[in-house]
Amino acid sequence: MGCDASKSTDVIENEEIESDTFDFTDTQIDTIRSTWPILACDMVDIGSKVFLKIFIDEPKLKYAFPSFSDMEENDLLRHPPFIDHVTRFMQIIDYLVENLDQQNSDFHQALLMLGAKHATFPGFQVSHFTVFNKALLEVWESAIGEEFIPEVQNCWTQLFAYIMRYIVQGYELYFSECQDEIIEEKT
Template structure:
């Protein structure tokens, strides 16, 4: 499925959905997990397990649709990939950097969908959550990346999911995916904030402490 309907994308970002700047806070995994409670119900887990295979049939194409929408909503994001602001759809789709980023982006979603038990339990020592935290930290190192872009990503995820699932993207299904997107983005945002916290005493490494630890070196890809 192509992204023809992306041409008329219009998204109004909700002021409260994301902050313009990362906020700094201490990281207490046990406190956060207790405060948040379960992210997904059993019914919602079933919904994701039944709809994700449809979305995963062509992850690259669907992922590319997400990014085409993102570039339409906020053309400045093209510059993060060293693309000209006037770069057309064909040039973007054939760009190796975009293709690689799309593949990695969809792999992160696939990894979460394949480990929903981690989402429910919120074990901060799990590889899934550490990967999301490190992904957020990596985005903090990208020159020109703005915190508000996370909100654009979420809204464009919904656009593609609705485009692919069509009538199956009911209110219940949308709410279910919204809960999962919120979990994913919240962990990425947390890693983004933690990177800035870590830069106060250190310049070259990110340390994410919970029950275990993770480190992102400044030369990571």
């Protein structure tokens, strides 16, 4: 994989993936899938709200995105790279929601790679995933409204924990490999 941000993050060995996964019950999957259409009806709007919330809660995170780090909110909402980013983010959530009952190594590999990619962003720290998680829950609660009852919140919280677990693991694997390369270079 490599420590250099320009190197590919296309491969994370399967033996590095923790074997245990979250098992979602049929009820949890149904709950997530029944509320997802409320969020998916305007993915750009919901995704934009998540990222704007992140940038409000942790302004330094905006600098991890050089193509729009110096833009104001109104300009961001019309900026194609920002819109592309939030669209890809929401498409990932859509894919996860649709495939919750078919978790496999490709599913986990995609999340690991996403975490490794974030490790290459300038100034991005693993603690920033907490800001991201908080923003997701707040935007979801606002968008879903009165249907965001404790059971719904718990199901989405579990899904976000699942996502974050693999993303953080991918992020940490990236830096672990960097450390291994440094040690190899010194010997």
